[in-house]
Amino acid sequence: MRECPSCALPVEAKTSVCPYCGYEFPTTSMGQRIVAWLMILLLLGASFYVLLAWLLY
Ligand SMILES: [Zn+2]
Secondary structure, eight states: OEEOTTTOOEEOSSOSBOTTTOOBOHHHHHHHHHHHHHHHHHHHHHHHHHHHHHHHO
């Protein structure tokens, strides 16, 4: 359980929207978005190096 910063009522940790006031918790979705972007950048970087190695050798 965690406390809603908007209405200060205890809500389930899994829920992303407060059932009492409709407050949206930004932490989980933001973290997932950052992880997704990091994965995309990692894949782009890896494919770039593969292409570079393919062009050079
Ligand atoms: Zn709330």
